[in-house]
Amino acid sequence: MWESGDYDTGSPISTAKNGLHTDGFHQRGHSWFVSTDIPSDILVQIGDITFHLHKFPLLSRCAKMNRIIYESRDGEINKLCLDDLPGGADAFELAAKFCYGVAVNLTATNISGLRCAAEYLEMTEDLEEGNLIFKTEAFLSYVVLSSWRDSIVVLKSCENLSPWAENLQIVRRCSESIAWKACANPKGIRWQYTGKPRSSSNESSPSRGALVPPDWWFEDVSILRIDHFVRVVTAIKVKGMRYELIGAAIVHYGSKWLPGLAEGAAAAAPSDEGCSISSISNAAWKGGGGSGGLHVIVAENHEFPTTVQTKDQRMIVESLISIIPQQRDCVSCSFLLRLLRMANMLKVAPALVTELEKRVGMQFEHATLSDLLIPCFNTKETIYDVDLVQRLLEHFLVQEQSEGSSPTRHPSSDLKMYDGGSQRGSHLNAKMRVARLVDGYLTEVARDRNMSLTKFQVLAEALPESARTSDDGLYRAVDSYLKAHPTLTEHERKRLCRVMECQKLSMDACMHAAQNERLPLRVVVQVLFSEQMKISNALALKEGGESQYQPMVPNRKTLLEGTPQSFQEGWTTAKKDINTLKFEVESVKAKYSELQNEMEALQRELNKLAKPKQTSAWTSGWKKLSKFTNTKTTEANDNGSQVATADQTRKTPRRWRNSIS
Known part of the structure; x- marks a missing residue:
């Protein structure tokens, strides 16, 4: 060779x-x-x-x-x-x-x-x-083309020879040569590369027993311009290199060329033996050919980041997004979020930003709170880009739903990278991790005075109820929002507190809520009622065995004593008002009964007055007599003296008629 x-x-x-x-x-x-x-x-x-x-x-x-x-x-x-x-x-x-x-x-x-x-x-x-x-x-x-070092150097020198170097296939041939050597078995490597431990002797080749790391080619390839780096990575993909190594190379390149991506990334800064982006024509070579290796390129390290302008950074970000392998977790979620932060800052093409957001949504459960705190570059409405996190959460939920509905999809089928091939947790565990992440994010953004109640509520209610076994995180976020927005109305505070369930609060959260004067009185009552119900259930279960629930207070008296004095005074006033209302209701009922009796009496009198008034004394007396006779006849039938009574009845009117005549 x-x-x-x-x-x-x-x-x-x-x-x-x-x-x-x-x-x-x-x-x-x-x-x-x-x-x-x-x-x-x-x-x-x-x-x-x-x-x-x-x-x-x-x-x-x-x-x-x-x-x-x-x-x-x-x-x-x-x-x-x-x-x-x-x-x-x-x-x-x-x-x-x-x-x-x-x-x-x-x-x-x-x-x-x-x-x-x-x-x-x-x-x-x-x-x-x-x-x-x-x-x-x-x-x-x-x-x-048979030399690793020379292929890198020639490809680097082609940066100022476009389009001649492209038309003469120099770029393509050098890229394929580099890709072929990068995909070779590290045990058979005989060429020099940056980062190789220097031998104590003057031998130009590494010792046969030395171990070559799988990322030996990262530093050498990272000196290339972004378009040539893309050509090399594309050729490496075609040759079948493991996608996790390709992703690691992309992270290394991005961390080196984009200072904003260097936070938390390995090998972010070039070493003393590393290469810079200085022109090859200005490079000086140490020693003779026996020294070999790309570490002989000499340049000032401080020239590296300062030569990359905004336009170049935008092109780098767009190119890195386009060459990230499709496999999940080929790069960390933290790197994707930092890349997304730079994409928004540099106003990258919207289609690429959307694609990057989907990639983040695929592994959103691995994100960290510090990476989610992305400033809002487009508008000054809020300090952090809450709408972006809302979109990321939606992509995550869509991904989880599609994976859950697909019988052939195994979430852990393509997760074998830096974690040693550990399997992905269940969908529920992923949602729980995301729920804790969202609760922490809400606590941070709640301190922003420009954070609207609607955005807070929509983001808090985006996850299903099963994602949270405890609402302590939501309670902290709600309390932070109430602290930062003291001018909220009673209706708005009640609306804010609807995002959490009092039944899911822990003992410490309930104790804090019972003494929190920023919460609406109704919410505090719900918290106390929920705890009282837990106490009752615990006492009921204790009869059949030991209860697993430990109430936060032993009895009702202690529970009430733990509440603020202002709430106790409010309850006393409310109780007096309730008793007053009960007395007034009873009084109204009594007055209603009296009025109803009076109305019935007036109705009877009205019925009497409605009868005809022009009747003679004869007619009136006759009707009274008939009524009296009928009454006597009925009594006679009941006593068994029907005949005697009938005769008497016949004689009496006859004598009466005779006397009248």
Whole structure:
């Protein structure tokens, strides 16, 4: 295998078939001159650098120079401007030396620029066998691509050669070479890499017994520009590397290039032997080829973060989001939340932000409270972005519901990473962890005076009731909200307290609530009633055995004594009001009965007055007599003297009629 120690730092190439003898090139100021007795006849301008050259050596190997000079209307053209030449003046200097037959050393630092310049100048085999394109291609194929270090260096040097390096497949070939070596078995690695423990001897290769960590390639790949890093990671994915290693490499890269992601991330800052993003053209190499390794790139570490501007950071964040593997937990939830924080701050494309939010929702139960406290960058309504956490919670619930409804889905099927392959807990346990997380988040955001009651209530009620076995966390959040918003009305305080259930409060929470004067009186009564019911149930269960419930107070008297004096006074006043209302109700009932009796008497009198008044004395007396007779007849039938009574009855009216007549 070719490596930096297997060949000279520069492979010299030269040719002396141009018939022009020269002792080399020398520079005076911004101008280059050929050491020869023949005066120059063409001037080549590249930027602020001027080359005083001869036509014949250039025309014999550069087809582009032939076309420019002979197809020009001015046959005596003696000046060319090649500002668009890839590689700039440095690459053209090497190409010109090659045309003059001067030995040129090919190295990993100059090969990409020289290859692109040769393509630009059209230095093909049609003009001369063994031209510059052929020689640079051979060096790339047989030397660079077989070396881990040189592949990294060449790919790094291609940053300023777009689109030539892309069109010539230099980026693709170097990316695949790096990917192939990164996926190789670490036991067989023989090349140098950053972070390798230095051997005590002067041997360039590591000892055979040394263990190579699986992340040995992270630091070397992290010096690449983001688009080239994406190309390498994509090639590594195709070759089947474990997704957890790919995720770890992405975390390492993001922590190095984005200072905001370095919190809590391993290897966030480059080591003394690490590489910076300084240009390869400015890199200095220590020692000879035997030293090898990317740690020989020298640059100032402080240049690393300061060169990354907002636009570049946005591109890095967008690219990292797009290459994160689809497997769950390939990167930590903490890293995803920090990446989401930066995405909102840099105003990344909404589609990528939504995708990142879904990824966070997939593993939301592993989030921490500090990572959730994301500032609100878009509006100044609240200090923290509560709407974002609401969306994350919704994504989590949707994910849990879809997994719970799918009979073939195993939540722990793809969770084998840094935890040693431990299995994911049940959906209920995940919801419980999320519930504790949300309760802690509500406690923090409740201190914001601009936090609306509606947002607080919606976020608190987003989780199902089964997610919380205890509402102590919700009680703390409610109490914090009441402290920060002392101007709430009685109705708003009651509405706020509806988010928690008094039956789910622990003993300590009940004791605190019973003495909390910020709570509505009704809520305190519910807390005390709930505790009293627990006491009653505990006493009832105690008859059949030992009760597992331990009431917070032994009896009702102690329970009442533990309440604030203001609540006791309120209860006394309320009791007096209730007794007064009861007395008034009884009085109203008595008055109602009297009025009802009077109404019945008046009704009877009214019925009497409604009878006809124009009746004669004869008619009135006759009716009375008939009534009296009927009464006597009925009494006679009951005593068994029906006959005697009947005769008497017949005689009496006859005598009465006779006397009247």
